[in-house]
Amino acid sequence: xxxxxxxxxxxxxxxxxxxxxxxxxxxxxxxxxxxxxxxxxxxxxxxxxxxxxxxxxxxxxxxxxxxxxxxxxxxxxxxxxxxxxxxxxxxxxxxxxxxxxxxxxxxxxxxxxxxxxxxxxxxxxxxxxxxxxxxxxxxxxxxxxxxxxxxxxxxxxxxxxxxxxxxxxxxxxxxxxxxxxxxxxxxxxxxxxxxxxxxxxxxxxxxxxxxxxxxxxxxxxxxxxxxxxxxxxxxxxxxxxxxxxxxxxxxxxxxxxxxxxxxxxxxxxxxxxxxxxxxxxxxxxxxxxxxxxxxxxxxxxxxxxxxxxxxxxxxxxxxxxxxxxxxxxxxxxxxxxxxxxxxxxxxxxxxxxxxxxxxxxxxxxxxxxxxxxxxxxxxxxxxxxxxxxxxxxxxxxxxxxxxxxxxxxxxxxxxxxxxxxxxxxxxxxxxxxxxxxxxxxxxxxxxxxxxxxxxxxxxxxx
Amino acid sequence: xxxxxxxxxxxxxxxxxxxxxxxxxxxxxxxxxxxxxxxxxxxxxxxxxxxxxxxxxxxxxxxxxxxxxxxxxxxxxxxxxxxxxxxxxxxxxxxxxxxxxxxxxxxxxxxxxxxxxxxxxxxxxxxxxxxxxxxxxxxxxxxxxxxxxxxxxxxxxxxxxxxxxxxxxxxxxxxxxxxxxxxxxxxxxxxxxxxxxxxxxxxxxxxxxxxxxxxxxxxxxxxxxxxxxxxxxxxxxxxxxxxxxxxxxxxxxxxxxxxxxxxxxxxxxxxxxxxxxxxxxxxxxxxxxxxxxxxxxxxxxxxxxxxxxxxxxxxxxxxxxxxxxxxxxxxxxxxxxxxxxxxxxxxxxxxxxxxxxxxxxxxxxxxxxxxxxxxxxxxxxxxxxxxxxxxxxxxxxxxxxxxxxxxxxxxxxxxxxxxxxxxxxxxxxxxxxxxxxxxxxxxxx
Numbered sequence: 066x067x068x069x070x071x072x073x074x075x076x077x078x079x080x081x082x083x084x085x086x087x088x089x090x091x092x093x094x095x096x097x098x099x100x101x102x103x104x105x106x107x108x109x110x111x112x113x114x115x116x117x118x119x120x121x122x123x124x125x126x127x128x129x130x131x132x133x134x135x136x137x138x139x140x141x142x143x144x145x146x147x148x149x150x151x152x153x154x155x156x157x158x159x160x161x162x163x164x165x166x167x168x169x170x171x172x173x174x175x176x177x178x179x180x181x182x183x184x185x186x187x188x189x190x191x192x193x194x195x196x197x198x199x200x201x202x203x204x205x206x207x208x209x210x211x212x213x214x215x216x217x218x219x220x221x222x223x224x225x226x227x228x229x230x231x232x233x234x235x236x237x238x239x240x241x242x243x244x245x246x247x248x249x250x251x252x253x254x255x256x257x258x259x260x261x262x263x264x265x266x267x268x269x270x271x272x273x274x275x276x277x278x279x280x281x282x283x284x285x286x287x288x289x290x291x292x293x294x295x296x297x298x299x300x301x302x303x304x305x306x307x308x309x310x311x312x313x314x315x316x317x318x319x320x321x322x323x324x325x326x327x328x329x330x331x332x333x334x335x336x337x338x339x340x341x342x343x344x345x346x347x348x349x350x351x352x353x354x355x356x357x358x359x360x361x362x363x364x365x366x367x368x369x370x371x372x373x374x375x376x377x378x379x380x381x382x383x384x385x386x387x388x389x390x391x392x393x394x395x396x397x398x399x400x401x402x403x404x405x406x407x408x409x410x411x412x413x414x415x416x417x418x419x420x421x422x423x424x425x426x427x428x429x430x431x432x433x434x435x436x437x438x439x440x441x442x443x444x445x446x447x448x449x450x451x452x453x454x455x456x457x458x459x460x461x462x463x464x465x466x467x468x469x470x471x472x473x474x475x476x477x478x479x480x481x482x483x484x485x486x487x488x489x490x491x492x493x494x495x496x497x498x499x500x501x502x503x504x505x506x507x508x509x510x511x512x513x514x515x516x517x518x519x520x521x522x523x524x525x526x527x
Numbered sequence: 528x529x530x531x532x533x534x535x536x537x538x539x540x541x542x543x544x545x546x547x548x549x550x551x552x553x554x555x556x557x558x559x560x561x562x563x564x565x566x567x568x569x570x571x572x573x574x575x576x577x578x579x580x581x582x583x584x585x586x587x588x589x590x591x592x593x594x595x596x597x598x599x600x601x602x603x604x605x606x607x608x609x610x611x612x613x614x615x616x617x618x619x620x621x622x623x624x625x626x627x628x629x630x631x632x633x634x635x636x637x638x639x640x641x642x643x644x645x646x647x648x649x650x651x652x653x654x655x656x657x658x659x660x661x662x663x664x665x666x667x668x669x670x671x672x673x674x675x676x677x678x679x680x681x682x683x684x685x686x687x688x689x690x691x692x693x694x695x696x697x698x699x700x701x702x703x704x705x706x707x708x709x710x711x712x713x714x715x716x717x718x719x720x721x722x723x724x725x726x727x728x729x730x731x732x733x734x735x736x737x738x739x740x741x742x743x744x745x746x747x748x749x750x751x752x753x754x755x756x757x758x759x760x761x762x763x764x765x766x767x768x769x770x771x772x773x774x775x776x777x778x779x780x781x782x783x784x785x786x787x788x789x790x791x792x793x794x795x796x797x798x799x800x801x802x803x804x805x806x807x808x809x810x811x812x813x814x815x816x817x818x819x820x821x822x823x824x825x826x827x828x829x830x831x832x833x834x835x836x837x838x839x840x841x842x843x844x845x846x847x848x849x850x851x852x853x854x855x856x857x858x859x860x861x862x863x864x865x866x867x868x869x870x871x872x873x874x875x876x877x878x879x880x881x882x883x884x885x886x887x888x889x890x891x892x893x894x895x896x897x898x899x900x901x902x903x904x905x906x907x908x909x910x911x912x913x914x915x916x917x918x919x920x921x922x923x924x925x926x927x928x929x930x931x932x933x934x935x936x937x938x939x940x941x942x943x944x945x946x947x948x949x950x951x952x953x954x955x956x957x958x959x960x961x962x963x964x965x966x967x968x969x970x971x972x
Binding site: 099104107110111113116127133135136137140147151152183185188243248250329449454 | 568571572592594597604611612613615704706777779855894895898900901903923970
């Protein structure tokens with residue numbers, strides 16, 4: 066146990082002492098390692114130990130939290146007293162706290178815990194990635210290779226008696242290649258990550274495959290012209306292409322926005338909000354997936370949450386606190402970057418489920434459009450639903466055939482509109498990894514989809 | 528453990544382990560923040576955090592590690608991790624690692640102390656702000672919220688060469704996100720203010736949201752484009768790495784070896800100022816414990832210097848510009864108050880010069896839509912049409928696309944309305960409104 070159970074109970078009692086109706090203690094100790102290589106030399110090596118305690122209390126629809134990076138009892142109890150002092154000034158109403166420990170099934174087998182491997186051995190992976198990136202072409206002038214691993218131990222206890230814990234191990238490798246020709250520089254990247262150990266390189270992509278893929282993308286962009294801006298029919302490839310759903314709709318289905326009516330999808334459960342082709346799911350239970358969790362950061366077991374079923378809005382992603390306002394149970398969606406952030410509803414692994422259209426039919430159906438092979442990131446204003454995202458590898462489609470590469474494209478639109486404009490959905494669903502930023506910090510999430518076709522998409526270019 | 532006890536433990540361990548030099552950097556911060564939605568106080572939080580970075584040098588190699596607990600067990604673990612990390616770092620005879628000797632002269636901070644705010648002041652300020660927002664216009668709707676926070680931060684450094692330094696700052700901010708609804712149309716506006724929150728108002732967020740009502744999408748094409756201060760600061764935040772000496776050395780910027788060249792329009796001067804007057808989060812020493820100073824990075828369009836920490840300055844054969852920043856993996860490079868120098872031209876005067884085009888006041892998605900290596904950007908934007916030199920109808924649903932490096936050469940005017948981002952940290956970007964001769968707009972066909 067990260068801290069003594071009697072101290073947890075005292076902290077909960079202190080937080081409840083002025084009349085809060087619920088209190089929670091979150092304890093974290095994480096070791097985050099990262100190393101990077103540029104110019105074929107080790108550039109940086111870092112180890113960060115993140116540890117501390119976050120305490121929250123609710124009174125009705127008010128939430129108060131405090132955190133400390135110290136594990137000593139005085140600091141923890143002082144944080145709990147701050148919570149009690151800020152939430153109300155009455156007397157205790159909550160019943161005595163009786164903790165009952167719950168053990169969770171761990172569905173994520175870890176073959177090689179990264180923090181147990183000497184740094185020297187990890188550096189070898191980077192040399193392999195770097196060599197492959199440079200071997201792709203003489204035009205590759207730089208490769209920035211990195212390897213990051215996280216070993217996160219959390220404990221959650223609350224005034225309803227929950228006491229549970231989890232250990233979360235993640236590994237991510239990345240290569241960022243720069244190709245240069247005639248004074249012009251272009252970039253490509255590849256960054257697979259999983260909730261697994263260093264077996265990532267055996268089971269997902271080898272260092273050589275990662276380096277080669279980043280350089281391939283940079284070289285495609287080096288030869289690409291700019292796209293003319295305008296409105297196009299767009300085919301968006303699987304994998305990280307799923308960022309389109311994440312940005313355009315996913316954030317607007319989080320209780321963080323929905324609870325306050327700050328979402329274009331608030332109050333619309335049971336309504337048709339998307340084309341019948343669209344079934345969208347947030348699933349935190351996929352073994353070894355980047356965004357998976359045994360339990361969320363409030364201790365609730367994660368689950369497979371069907372958000373949209375054949376175009377009909379079925380559910381939101383809900384955390385405990387916002388669930389109170391919405392009259393809904395938590396869906397195991399509460400997440401926080403660390404103990405220092407207040408958790409809120411977030412995505413885990415979110416994707417558009419496989420459909421029935423063949424990839425070749427989707428491309429063949431486009432007379433003049435854009436095929437987005439790789440997407441960059443994006444962002445959304447959940448209030449208005451306006452989203453944007455960048456395309457990192459794209460090709461023109463003319464008369465049903467994929468043609469010349471183009472660069473510098475971005476896609477913009479409105480979430481409610483694009484959901485209706487998805488009119489073909491392919492069969493091969495794949496995911497891509499990202500770090501999602503929001504009010505509770507930066508967290509690992511998977512996005513995913515099969516190849517999809519979207520009509521009438523505004524494409525920014527030059 | 529306090530700083531002296533930590534330093535003593537690291538000193539003892541270094542002697543036992545044969546570590547040549549060591550340095551500890553300890554940053555302690557305390558913050559209080561609260562959020563109000565409509566008329567409810569929905570969130571309140573306070574935190575007390577520490578960051579301890581231990582840097583060690585052994586056999587000509589440097590390693591570091593960072594932790595958040597200041598107890599003996601953690602400090603011992605950090606020294607071990609730092610030592611393990613040093614083993615894989617390449618030995619660099621051209622810039623051997625070092626820790627700063629004592630005896631340097633450091634500048635004084637310029638201007639006011641920052642503003643702190645108590646819990647009750649923060650809550651009172653939020654209640655007053657929310658009331659004022661809702662009272663200002665009947666179209667202000669549910670979902671309108673404000674957040675306020677006060678942060679205090681102090682940094683101590685101590686090393687094996689007898690150096691002992693400290694600096695601290697405190698500041699407060701308030702921001703408001705206003706939602707307005709009219710005839711089924713929903714718009715939002717945002718304003719953040721740093722400083723004396725008890726005497727700040729964010730009513731401009733209401734004006735901003737209302738000014739968006741009825742926005743239409745402009746036709747695609749090439750237009751003269753002016754960026755508001757808020758937008759140009761975002762552009763600078765996305766592209767400042769182009770001015771890092773490290774980026775230049777690694778072919779990640781086009782500016783390597785180009786000091787003295789005209790790289791931008793003559794009307795453009797870009798300054799990096801760690802001591803911007805009256806900014807509370809001024810720094811007097813950098814992550815390498817070098818004294819800081821104010822410098823023009825671009826002066827009248829000419830590249831005067833890139834930004835360096837000690838390591839990358841030595842590799843480039845020049846002096847550090849005092850832009851080192853301590854990270855968990857050692858020193859890196861970062862600007863301070865990094866801003867475009869304003870002129871004496873008013874915004875009206877700038878729009879008059881433009882005559883017709885688009886004044887961009889909202890941009891989103893720089894983290895994905897801007898590539899600091901190629902300079903390309905394509906960003907979702909909103910703003911106003913400019914007709915006959917005056918602001919006209921609101922516009923949204925379009926992207927502005929171009930290339931940052933080309934754009935710097937095509938700046939035709941800067942205005943006098945300098946404003947900075949609110950970051951509550953030593954790094955922030957600032958800019959007045961900036962007019963660019965021609966950029967691509969993707970909107971309606």
